[in-house]
Amino acid sequence: MAIPGNLLSPTTESIDPNTSGWTSLLNATISKGGGGRNGDSCLLVKSVAAGETRVRTVSSYPVTAGTVYQVFADASGATVPERIGIRWLNAAGTEISITWSLVTMAAASAWHRISVAGAAPTGTTKAQVVLSAMTPAAAGVSSFFENVYLGLPIRTTGNLLPFGTESTEIDASGWASEVNATISRQVPVVSWSVDWYWAGGHTLAVTAAAAGNAAAVTVDRPTVTPGTEYLAYAYLQPPTLSSVAWLELRFYDSNGNQIQVTRATLAPPGTGMYRQLLSAVAPASAATCGIAAGLDGAAAGQVLRLETVVVRSLIPLVTGTVLPYASGSFEQGTGGWLVTSGPATLARSTPWGAAAYSGNYALTVTSATAATSTLRSPLAPVTEGVNWRAQIIVRHSAGSWTSATVRVRWYDAASVSLGTSTGVAYAVPPGSWYLLTSDAVAPAGATQAAVEIVAVAGSATSVLWVDGVALWQVLPLTAVEAVSADGYVQVTLRELPADYLISLYRVTSDGARTLVRGPDGLIDQQPLESDTMVLEDHEAPLGVDVSYRVELYSNPGVLAATRSSDPVLLTHSDINTAWLKDPGNPQRNVRVLVQTAPEWERPIEQAAHVVRGRRNKVILSGRRQGLEGDLAIWTRTDAERQALHLLLDSGNVLLWQAAPGMGVSDMYVSVASISEGRVTHLAQEQWRTWTLPLTEQDAPVTVGVNGAAGRTWQDVLTEFSTWADLLDVYGTWEAVWLDQRG
Missing domain, CATH: 2.60.120.260 (Galactose-binding domain-like)
Incomplete structure (x- = not known):
């Protein structure tokens, strides 16, 4: 599965099916290795002679100077440790510098994560990923790499702390020593799941300067809301099994005075990485918060490592629960x-x-x-x-x-x-x-x-x-609401069982079932990610009673429970208008005024053969195709005209829904070359007449409803200091919502 947001191609990322995305940079030969996790293959790098080996991506990727980018990869090498870097290039393709990660603390044959992030230097226009194995002692020393990423930083959605503090992939400046500790970064050998992109690489190392308690605290103090419950967590790696390692969530007033602290102590089963969670409600006078971590009774030189430090508004165990x-x-x-x-x-x-x-x-x-x-x-x-x-x-x-x-x-x-x-x-x-x-x-x-x-x-x-x-x-398990003004039905499902699969059908009065579309396509035995699901069904028919059937599966194909909603009716107030909808981008849906319905044609492929001596030709026919015809419509305002252009720009398959009783069933269509004309010669006239050549299509199956799940204004505020900063990154408010960066 491709890493979301990766600038690298799937072949370069996974080294499947070949190594065409990579080339030697220093003292290295490359070939295709086996035993990969992101696909079957991996990149096998061998030293030509003693000394550091380096390989890089064949392609260089456009970047923006001053913007922070992240790279990571999974590495394996039993002989020498590794590091990863971002090679910055100017417009002429000349190297400006390389932002290197620290070297992994030990060589290890198990797959482990290497990572680094940094801002593109002034003059940078492109970047490459560099993978390095540190100073093999001879020729023929092997190192393995795969699951490679280059792109914008991958951070935890909703985290109040900035990326640098969350991950320490840039530096350790987001942290400060509080008592008896030195702060640094280290890259221990830690194996993470191949698709866990929020951890790995650099960790914050809190080293006890002398025997006794040691602690570090975040420099960042994000704003909080009094009365709101917050969840904090971090992965902690204690130095010994008996270590007393802890994490604290602290609240401060507007003067920076600490007014509340909540501590959770880790009960480690070993010396690996363990995620410790804790929560607290911000007190009445709270203005900001911070995270602290430390060791009690540490020996001099003992190290507590932290990874993926997060504080965010709490997502409750059950939506609406009043218990902390x-x-x-x-x-x-x-x-x-x-x-x-x-x-x-x-x-x-x-x-x-x-x-x-x-x-x-x-x-x-x-x-x-x-x-x-x-x-x-x-x-x-x-x-x-x-x-x-x-x-x-x-x-x-x-x-x-x-x-x-x-x-x-x-x-x-x-x-x-x-x-x-x-x-x-x-x-x-x-x-x-x-x-x-x-x-x-x-x-x-x-x-x-x-x-x-x-x-x-x-x-x-x-x-x-x-x-x-x-x-x-307790609220209804299944609730439906017709939002007729915007042409959709809102479906709310509550108390869904964790780790189950769900299918959701739209059921018409004749008993016909149609799968409802969600973020990942048609909802057909998809994994549940929450106990509550709220969907907008923009493909529900107009003027027809429909209900919704929920099927819950404990395992693929194993039906465990079903439930159904009450009927719901979408009304259509003006029979002269029709909806044109993009199933994957419902925010672009437009209601237009119909001028003339299509005169339909149904083409068919035929071959006519004349047989000598016979009166009639022999006709060989294919299957008759779907409907084709021209839909004539008007737009009445400049806003309608601009909205229609936005809808048509993508070339996606659209859903055409006419008013009930107009002799046209709901139809998925592809729109060919369009024409837009004026209805008068008056320059100020906003009305336009359009001809849309329609060709009937099948309903798209894999198209998901476009959106950024879980994205909130807090994510925007955390990443951007001012609204003006958004102008250089996003072209439209829709792009802000979908996090589609230009």
């Missing part, structure tokens, strides 16, 4: 849960990754005796008179558990208990994670609530893991 992330995920402790009765004790699971459904930790409930224990979450705000759903995800770990009951305890504004809901009791057999839910309506006067778990241990030393706790107001 810390109380539902247990990433930084027990989340404020209490044992209100019974012998159970609570702790965060350990080590990292031993027990978790979401994140890397779970709540560990241990009952020393066969008895009943009641566990209660912290209080969360609720609204009286509406339905709420409590959810827990549990797994039997040890001993036996007779049952687990999920219920909600209600409280008034003074935190006085108003009683509990009836709750639902579940058996908890060993072997798997089970999702347990209970619905209840908040009674009159209820302003707060807590999730309660009544767990019945059937034997001594029983252990239960709890994770993914949420409490949220």
Whole structure:
């Protein structure tokens, strides 16, 4: 799979099917190797003699001076370590300089990531990728490379920290020593998934200057909103298994004074890279935030490494949950849960990754005796008179558990208990994670609530893991809304199961099903990325009742559940108008005034043969083709005319939808050469008459709805200091939204 945004061709990126994208630069021969991960092949580089070897891309790629670019690759070499560089060239193709990464700290045969980023120097017009193996001692020493990227920095969507602080691929200037530490960059040997593009290469190295506690803190202080919950995380690599490595999310007031700090301590299972998460709500006077990391009780010279440091607005475990992330995920402790009765004790699971459904930790409930224990979450705000759903995800770990009951305890504004809901009791057999839910309506006067778990241990030393706790107001599982003014149906799907596949059909009154289009094409057993999905169906027919059928698959071809929506009707107020829509770019859809409907033709390929002595010719025919004809329309304003040009510019297959009862079914069409004329000779007249030659087409299958999933204004604000900076990067507001850079 090609790396998104890569300036390199797929062949140069993956070395499949050949090495044509690469050439020797210094002391090297190249050939095609096997055992690649991004495709079957890789680039095999051998030294000609002792000394550094270098290879580069054959092509040079246009870049803009002053803009930061990133390169990375996966490398393997059991004999010598590697580095990667960006070779900057001027307009004449002369090398200006090379921005080099640090050298990998050790040689390793396992695939590992090398990476660097830097701003193109003044005078740069083009760039090349350079791969280097450091000083083989003899000829014939082999190094391997693949999965190569050159392009704009790949950063975490929504991260409040800039790319340089997140990744340290440029330098370590986004960090400062806070206590007993020196700051540097290192490139340890770390294996990342071939399609994980947000990590690898340089890490921030926090080195204890002397025995004792050591810490570093971000220099950047991004702006936050009081009352908003934020999630922070980083990959931490502790120096030893027993190290006390931690991550902190800090909030500061407008004067730069620290007013709140939340810490999460890593429980490492080894000395690899482990992602530690933590969350906190920005307090009332918070203006900015920062990240700190460190070691407690470090020995002199011990190093804590950080990779992919992120702070962003929290994406909740379940959309709409009122419980804080810390109380539902247990990433930084027990989340404020209490044992209100019974012998159970609570702790965060350990080590990292031993027990978790979401994140890397779970709540560990241990009952020393066969008895009943009641566990209660912290209080969360609720609204009286509406339905709420409590959810827990549990797994039997040890001993036996007779049952687990999920219920909600209600409280008034003074935190006085108003009683509990009836709750639902579940058996908890060993072997798997089970999702347990209970619905209840908040009674009159209820302003707060807590999730309660009544767990019945059937034997001594029983252990239960709890994770993914949420409490949220229940809304319809499937909701549809007709947005007739813009010609589409909005489909909202809630409470979708994680790791399932989904198919979504549009169903007409005659029972016919048509797959609905999403960002990746027609939604046909596509992986779910969230528990909520909101889609705009711009291909829904006009004036016809339609409903939507959802099919959920636990594995490809294994149907696990279905659901259906209520009927919905798109109205069309003016029968003299019709829609012209681009299925992949619905923001370009245009409603136009119809002048004359097409006079249809249906061509057919035929060959006529005259047989001597026969009266009639012998005709050999192909299959009769689809409809062809000219659609005559008007545009009434300059805005309509410009919008129609934008729609037609791409040459994409379009959907033509006329008003119901006009004798024309919805039709996918290709538009040939168009004509645009004036209706009068008056220069100020805005009306135009158009002739659009249409040829019927099949509905496009692989075209996805164009958009930047998850992109927000915060991403724009993080990357650009002023609105004027956008003018040199994007041609239109649509390009800003889609992150399509010129």
